[in-house]
Amino acid sequence: MHTGLIFDIKKYAINDGPGIRMTVFFKGCNLTCKWCHNPESMSPKVQKMYNATKCIGAVKCLDxxxxxxxxxxxxxVVTNYDACNLCGKCAEVCPTKAFEMLGQQVSISDLMQKIDNEAIFFDxxxxGVTFSGGEPLMHSEYLLQALKECGKRYYHRVVDTTAFAKQEVLLEVAKHTELFLIDLKVMDSKKHKEFTGVGNKKIVSNIVALAKTNCEIIFRIPLIKGVNSDKKNIGKTANFINSLEGNRNQINLLPYHNIAENKHVKLGNSSNFSNFETPSPEEINKVISIFKSYGIIATVGG
Known part of the structure; x- marks a missing residue:
């Protein structure tokens, strides 16, 4: 039985597709977006998070x-990661959950049992079920198996992805998915690589191919001042969306927030945090207006 490395399962999610959903977060991503609000999702390995504000000095973890x-x-408590083997024994005995292990191998049968328990809310x-991350397409074999099992039960299926994957994998996943949520970071490939670690040529090519299948796609733009909120990039983004097959005239804007800063501290890598500026309400309205001039309805959130 295949297992997948999952770092969180969120019940009663309302922002990851229609209705009340269960969102399954895979661990591991092939992009390293500097503004990522889920830095705990980046590594494809189990990690340990420590929240010093919860620690009461019980020292059970040391023992x-x-x-x-x-x-x-x-x-x-400070961890010597040269000696730590991430066994999780510290988290098991911490009375205040100051230690938390991120990432657990979950079998398809166990995952489906958790999903089935929420079916009444889907109905x-x-x-339905949303597969997010991290990058779910990195776990394509497990993802496809989970999607097929959800399909047998007629659960609505959403894949939240960067679209950075082998095209044949993306198109195979599309056969078992009702809706894709796809981030459009920035249209200039060099700038895309500067801020995410990879260029966007594969992403653009994959989106074009995916759009030809006439599947439902909702684009989500993480709006970051100084990165992608300028008129030039918004115009290029709108032109790209309008060039795609099918009706793609609705997008979601996700204004930047610095929630990741505290997560980097808990992960012990605060030096990796890059702070960006959140666009003002006036700047967001300007972006909405630009998209409107291209016939695209942009809303905040989603």
């Missing part, structure tokens, strides 16, 4: 660590 990798300091609200 339970088989490798003596933990040390109590004036700033809380009443027109909801």
């Amino acid at each position: 339970n660590c088989p490798n003596d990798a933990l040390k109590m300091t004036g700033n809380g 009443k609200s027109g909801g």
